[in-house]
Amino acid sequence: MGIVFEFPDYYLFPNGLWVTFQLSVLALAGSLVVGTVVALFRVSPVTPLRWVGGGFVEAFRNTPLLVQLFFFFFGLPLLGIRLSAEPLESNFRAAVIGLALYHAAYVAEIVRGGLLAVDKGQIEAARSLGLSYVGMIRYIQLPQAFRAVVPPLGNIAIALVKNTSLAATIGVSELLQGGELIESRTFRSVEAFGAVAILYLFLTIPMGLGVNWLERRMLVVR
């Protein structure tokens, strides 16, 4: 038989790749925003905010992503919450929300680490110059924190791209599901899943290179 990369329904690959790309971009943007906010909560001087931030991180970091996706897709409608009137849209939204919140928990911990790593002298200098707490965070602490956490955030971004494959279990027609469909029609599993793996590399390798570039660019000391 040999290995033949020739599929009758090859269009499922570019279609799946596009959905995976959309999932990755939306979930990554969501996780960076939510993660940063949660990190600020966790270092906030207001105690209840720290509790909220801590609770979020523990809840989303300590349960499996698959369980969270099942909750957002199967569970929310049982509680009367519909993400969309259109079921095939609601599973995509459930996947974006699940992926964003799960990875936001990791982003929050990384950003929090970055915030705490900023030299105390910087903070004291900012306050003595008359910057408000918000101004100090905005102009002094966050910019320096992000510079330090680019490499670990890159790891999270790449993990997120790979984790989008779990969306196949709630019926999102992304890359892995495209591969499954082609496998079931051709009985050529090596080729179908081989192609899927290579297409994931098309997303993750440029992403890794982008992170490296960003890291060099943001380096303060050259």
Added chain:
Amino acid sequence: MRSIHRVIAIGLAAAFVAAACGGASTASPSPAPATATAKPAPSFEATSFMATIKSKGKIRVGTREDNVPFGLKNPSTGKLEGFDIDIARELAKGIFGDKANIDENIEFIPVVSATRIPTLQDNKADFVIATFTINDDRKKQIDFSDVYFRTGQRILVKKDNTTITKAEDMAGKTICAATGSTSVDNIKKIAPTAKILALDSYPPCLLALQQGSADAVSTDETILFGLAKQDPNTKLVGPYFSTEPYGIGIKQNANNDRAGFVTFMNAQLAAMIADGRWAKSYKQWISPVSFDEKKNPDGK
């Protein structure tokens, strides 16, 4: 989720086993049905495949062991039972004569979907009876008997659903089926505008139906029977919109090494339908899930 499915599956299997035991105990007190044409042991032409089997003293039967209610291994007795198994035993009796301990003359070979054709082609089994849908691609590789069981694709909806009553009504609706199954292709063929929610297996599809993410679940009727049994708030609607005729698979009679076997099988199946043995097995295995009775594969 998976483990929940497994628990449900084990529960269902146990229920089937319990039903099976009950059926057997009520049937045993009645005297053995003495058919008028009962012969001690049939004889065959020396050149026929049946004569070869008879002289060997054993027939090798490929069956599935995990396919309720067609073929499964009873966990308490270790014996195979089910609709397919009944038919296999009756076919063996057609060669070795009507005896109680017919299993002595049968060697059951376990198969799964993907190994059914190779098992025949490599001559590891004399015939395969395992919910084997007859289709043109397969006919190029093996021979089939006549249809001994007919099922087809139907639709499962919530009990209060009045908008979907037949296959064409699936147009524009969200229908759940297993990823990459022929069920998906059948839905697209009859209702091209139907939106397919493709999940890994059918228990998640039932969940999607229950909480409103899918308007219907559609696949082989036998699978839907199982789902409807789990959730009494669902019902099956519409006639078959695909046909899944099951046949008995036999190696092709290439160099006359299967002489007369298909003809013999077909005659045996016709006899089983005519004298009610087929209907009895249907009642024992299929009726508990289908809630109907049939006297032959085509219905009443």
